[in-house]
Amino acid sequence: MPLGKTDAIEFIGVSKEFESSTAVENLDLAIPDGLITVFVGPSGCGKTTSLRMINRMVEPTRGRILIQGEDNKDTPAHELRRSMGYVMQESGLMPHRTVADNIATVPRLNGVSKRDGRSRALELMDTVGLDRGLAKRYPAQLSGGQAQRVGVARALAADSPVLLMDEPFSAVDPVVRADLQRELIRLHETLERTIVFVTHDIDEAVTLGQRVAVFAEGGRVAQFGSPEEILREPADDFVASFVGHDRGTRRLTFASAGEVPIRPLDAEDRPWGDWRLALDDAGRPAGWSIDDRTMVGGSLFPQGGSLRDALDSVLSSPSGWGVAVDDDGRALGLLSSDDVMDAAARERKSRYGVGL
Ligand SMILES: Nc1ncnc2c1ncn2[C@@H]1O[C@H](COP(=O)(O)OP(=O)(O)OP(=O)(O)O)[C@@H](O)[C@H]1O
Ligand SMILES: [Mg+2]
Known part of the structure; x- marks a missing residue:
């Protein structure tokens, strides 16, 4: 179905x-x-x-x-x-039980053995992106984000x-x-x-x-x-x-940003002028430099992202150029604000039928 x-x-x-x-x-x-x-x-x-x-x-x-x-x-x-499964605000974890025991609560209530409950808990920690090393900690020893993940893992345990x-x-x-x-x-x-x-x-x-x-x-x-x-x-x-x-x-x-061209970093006409995008060893963007100053910041545009991602990337970039990255966070190229605005105008026109 x-x-x-x-x-x-x-x-x-x-x-x-x-x-x-x-x-x-x-x-x-x-x-x-x-x-x-x-x-x-x-x-x-x-x-x-x-x-x-x-x-x-x-x-x-x-x-x-x-x-x-x-x-x-x-x-x-x-x-x-x-x-x-039920996840509540403030995670609702039992403070005197370890992370693994919290996650295994429902399986244990359903008669699953302690050992199986524990191995299920560890699997679920992987699922929600929690390090297995946290299994023996108590809720008070977790960050807010970690505690929420434990709450989600516990809810998933209900299968x-x-x-x-x-x-x-x-x-x-x-x-x-x-x-x-x-x-x-x-x-x-x-x-x-x-x-x-x-x-x-x-x-x-x-x-x-x-x-x-x-x-x-x-x-x-x-x-x-x-x-x-x-x-x-x-x-x-x-x-x-x-x-x-x-x-x-x-x-x-x-709206897809598929029509917004991604300009290669080594474009000869350098439409971004004196701005230079610094990359780390893995080719991931590390900041923008101009004259002797380096500025970090700017949200990145994930390849295949939405027009809103594209707009965020150009509006938040110190140079005004959005940085497109691949799934591993490596820089693929740059988006111009004019191209993004044009794409937004086309989107508006296709929706309302007027006004380019
Ligand atoms: N156990 C209760 N006894 C009496 N009134 C209650 C009880 N639970 C909720 N209410 C009332 O019912 C209304 C709806 O509450 P509810 O908790 O469902 O709202 P909510 O949309 O979840 O709000 P919030 O975004 O603040 O969590 C509120 O006026 C609340 O005071
Ligand atoms: Mg509520």
């Missing part, structure tokens, strides 16, 4: 009322199989409550939730919880078709966060799980999500669609303002 063609999880008229407030209001939402679906929205709009109703950590007041077509009420709550992730990357710095996001996309490509991911960051939502549900005040979904649909055609004023003013550059995330 092709991915995304059936529904892994379906909310049907689901509401959740707490004593003093309605957290979720009449939610109807079909989450496709095998894709990453993101719940995004401001604080307090019912994202966590909705996520927790999937595995019955929270019970709805009204409505039904189907998992692969079956009412989740038909499975005992403790069984359902164990059958879905479940569904993975629930509640703001798993919000406590780490932007660089580590971008790293974790890339890893998650890579993992998802190889593991083909259904992932439901909660964030209040629209950038994270459109980077990770193949479907995005924008939650609004009072636990209603204001829009559900592909990231591109949400950026291009916000359903109402709330979504438009949540998506924000720089949505033009966000949209370029979905």
Whole structure:
């Protein structure tokens, strides 16, 4: 069955009322199989409550939730919880257990031997890019990014078709966060799980999500669609303002930079003038020099990247020339800002049919 063609999880008229407030209001939402679906929205709009109703950590007041077509009420709550990986904000690791024991928690609960649990934990550390040498450490001895990876490994250990992730990357710095996001996309490509991911960051939502549900005040979904649909055609004023003013550059995330020429580093006409790109021994960019000054910085353009990557690379480069790199980070050539702007203008024209 092709991915995304059936529904892994379906909310049907689901509401959740707490004593003093309605957290979720009449939610109807079909989450496709095998894709990453993101719940995004401001604080307090019912994202966590909705996520927790999937595995019955929270019970709805009204409505039904189907998992692969079956009412989740038909499975005992403790069984359902164990059958879905769950990553919470702040990683939620058990402080008195080692990294390996934390990761092996669910397999151990399912009766896997200590030895097998441990070897599974080590494999999963490889999967999420954690050094095996960290296996015997305790959570307090990890960096924020490492702790989040342990949380992801622990969730994967459930070997479940569904993975629930509640703001798993919000406590780490932007660089580590971008790293974790890339890893998650890579993992998802190889593991083909259904992932439901909660964030209040629209950038994270459109980077990770193949479907995005924008939650609004009072636990209603204001829009559900592909990231591109949400950026291009916000359903109402709330979504438009949540998506924000720089949505033009966000949209370029979905446009290929394939037409932007990469100029060879040894081009004879040297359109970059006196600027010189310094390379390390492996041929990776190390900085820009001019006169006697060297400046580091500038995001790199990964070969095959998006028009937004290309734009970032030229806007952040000290010389104004973006540096294209291959998969190993070696410099391939340079992008001119004029070429990138022309490509952005062509993209705009092809979308709106006007205005080159
Ligand atoms: N156990 C609870 N008892 C009472 N009210 C609750 C409970 N859990 C959540 N709420 C309320 O329900 C609403 C939705 O909360 P929820 O945690 O789902 O929001 P959220 O979208 O995840 O917010 P955030 O982005 O801040 O995590 C809030 O008004 C919250 O105060
Ligand atoms: Mg929350």
